[in-house]
Ligand SMILES: Nc1ncnc2c1ncn2[C@@H]1O[C@H](COP(=O)(O)OP(=O)(O)OP(=O)(O)O)[C@@H](O)[C@H]1O
């Protein structure tokens with residue numbers, strides 16, 4: 001390209017640059033209006049008192065015994081379903097691969113996709129019909145002489161909620177961890193064996209170190225997934241359980257016990273925990289994907 | 295080190311026969327290559343030797359004791375895998391140290407041995423690097439060092455050089471040979487690169503669809519291939535269709551001419567056969583020179599010249615035997631190597647006559663249709 | 679509960695695990711079979727419970743409740759309402775995201791980190807927080823009053839589905855090398871609009887399709903925003919009926935389950951046509 005054509009093109013190019021920005025405007029505006037502005041509003045609100053003055057005082061509210069409990073409950077709920085879902089999901093994922101059949105693996109992925117998405121109101125009701133006071137399994141067990149509810153179990157408790165959450169946490173783990181399990185190369189095990197390592201030595205020195213970052217990353221997502229979940233908990237307990245998302249929903253529906261700023265602080269607290277999980281996940285995932293490229 | 299014997303090894307996967315009746319013994323300190331087209335069972339044989347697959351029949355014997363039933367981690371064999379298989383979570387140093395750590399050698403000894411090996415393979419400067427931070431050649435060196443670290447009785451290399459580029463491949467090839475010679479490890483190397491096989495082995499095992507086609511030194515296999523398959527697989531080779539004229543006298547016949555050819559005595563009279571001649575064996579001659587029973591002559595037109603360094607390969611088209619009439623084209627293409635310095639004498643388009651010197655050709659039975667297909671399928675075929 | 683959908687779709691798009699055909703010889707180990715059988719039972723148990731509840735009163739099998747559930751005008755209306763929101767949001771999301779992702783890929787690669795950040799944000803801001811934020815900005819005491827306007831819900835759903843809509847489309851864009859395609863089209867005299875509509879869109883159609891399916895199914899099942907903003911969408915209606923007509927609701931739960939199945943299968947079908955879309959689909 002010679003000099004004249006290049007200079008002749010410069011003006012249109014600049015105009016084109018402006019056009020590109022113009023074309024991006026609707027997208028940017030939508031993000032600003034429906035994602036960034038609400039987020040900023042929460043941050044702004046969390047630092048302002050009812051009278052509009054700036055103050056971090058709202059954050060002391062998070063430390064009040066009343067608010068510590070929902071966070072404790074949420075952490076407990078998320079951590080337990082993360083562990084149960086994570087470990088079972090890992091085992092199921094490996095079982096799908098060990099079966100050696102492509103069909104089984106595909107079916108497993110499909111079933112997991114369905115189960116991971118079958119959450120919220122329908123899931124809560126499905127469990128009521130199954131493990132509720134008059135649920136199918138409850139009655140079946142009663143027929144065997146096992147009285148679930150007599151033994152202290154109830155679906156409408158933290159334990160019950162955790163049981164329901166496990167139903168979508170577990171398949172989500174299968175979906176998240178399967179790529180990492182698939183990326184484990186048979187040659188690694190064989191190379192280890194060839195160098196004299198037994199099964200346990202291979203697991204300890206090779207397989208677990210390679211998989212651990214992916215497992216932790218996936219479990220962080222499970223934690224976040226449970227921590228932010230609202231619909232299932234609400235449908236199951238109609239807002240009785242003190243977990244963070246339900247507390248926030250009470251603020252939204254205009255519970256007079258809450259200051260707007262205090263609601264914002266709750267939201268920021270929740271978002272903060274989500275952010276830790278997400279950042280951790282992204283960091284770990286980067287690390288492993290770097291490892292995996294040959 | 296060790297002497298390795300494979301007796302009657304067979305293995306099938308479903309109804310796919312991977313290896314059938316494989317017999318071989320590898321002497322102490324010998325380097326043997328398995329050479330053959332993709333899917334011919336090289337890897338399977340190697341994996342059976344290492345203990346990753348159980349053979350359907352046959353046995354693996356090391357130094358007189360059978361190891362067929364032993365798990366891989368108790369065979370004391372070192373293996374280098376087709377795609378390195380370095381542990382991605384360990385540095386080069388840790389990878390090399392792995393086998394020593396399994397064996398609970400004292401730390402000081404481990405460090406000394408690892409340093410020694412990193413030195414041997416010029417890896418000191420990448421000792422702390424993870425596999426993803428190393429080049430293909432470096433990863434391959436680490437894989438070799440890792441396999442050798444535990445002083446295996448037998449070293450098994452599965453296409454160790456296939457994933458590195460041409461220059462590194464040649465370097466590493468020499469390096470492997472030197473290292474193997476120094477340490478005297480009994481070694482099997484799998485490859486489908488004939489140049490690699492010829493350049494570094496004591497003996498070459500040519501394989502084809504699960505069976506051994508032939509075994510011999512590189513020089514022997516190159517000079518006197520015993521089968522059409524080997525001939526087609528190794529080196530550039532002209533294959534000229536002929537017919538056995540007299541088995542007793544060792545004569546073959548083509549275009550009304552009879553001439554002597556080694557190997558003809560092993561085939562029945564009247565059999566369709568192939569006369570094999572290497573491009574470098576053909577001698578350019580004056581057009582007037584006459585053919586004789588000892589020295590058959592071919593004539594053709596130079597179509598293409600390809601520069602190979604010291605020599606220039608001329609591809610002749612419209613090739614006929616001797617001085618037969620125009621139009622009597624019997625051979626589509628003939629490759630002739632001439633010194634590059636002399637190539638100017640035969641620019642594209644000129645006529646060239648070549649003689650097949652006594653003893654430089656060999657007759658074998660014409661290949662069956664199936665064999666022909668196997669050879670043409672081979673990637674990068676150098677056959678002319 | 680939108681989180682799990684989004685998470686599945688979004689995250690595993692990054693780790694493209696090379697599917698290695700397991701060449702291991704021999705039968706599958708017994709433990710894996712045992713694990714899979716138990717998993718299958720676990721998977722179907724809640725459905726069995728729901729079906730038993732929906733299709734029978736005591737010992738008699740009946741489709742009465744299903745028929746009642748399906749013919750209830752409230753139920754039909756709520757399904758239509760959900761579908762309306764799902765379709766409009768899907769259209770809005772695809773129309774906003776596809777050209778923008780293309781332009782960023784082509785002309786402003788410097789914006790990528792910004793977009794990566796923005797599209798991760800909805801994971802940090804789950805639906806429940808988003809609702810609070812939207813209420814604050816557009817609610818009764820908000821800066822702009824959008825109370826009662828469906829625009830607010832569509833906007834919220836746009837934010838909710840942004841991560842995987844963007845990711846599905848962006849993956850497809852990267853897979854086809856838009857720069858070369860665009861330059862080829864332009865060198866043949868095609869203008870930017872024509873290039874986008876006639877060259878780029880067809881070549882990323884599977885990405886767009888899976889993005890649309892992901893968005894659609896997510897919104898069909900979305901409860902949080904709809905219920906807190908007072909829309910009687912399908913999940914909200916389900917929640918409201920359960921107390922009064924629980925057997926009808928149970929049969930509708932099965933309908934919702936079927937919808938989930940259909941969308942997963944549709945995604946798998948789309949994915950069959952393109953490896954990039956597959957990663958997204960399997961991730962769900
Ligand atoms: N685990 C297995 N299951 C089924 N078939 C197999 C298995 N392993 C090998 N085969 C088949 O056995 C034959 C020999 O395979 P093998 O890997 O030994 O070939 P190869 O000579 O190493 O080929 P390449 O040069 O491509 O590596 C092939 O046809 C292959 O498809």
Ligand SMILES: [Mg+2]
Nearest residue numbers: 336337338376
């Ligand atoms: Mg092989």
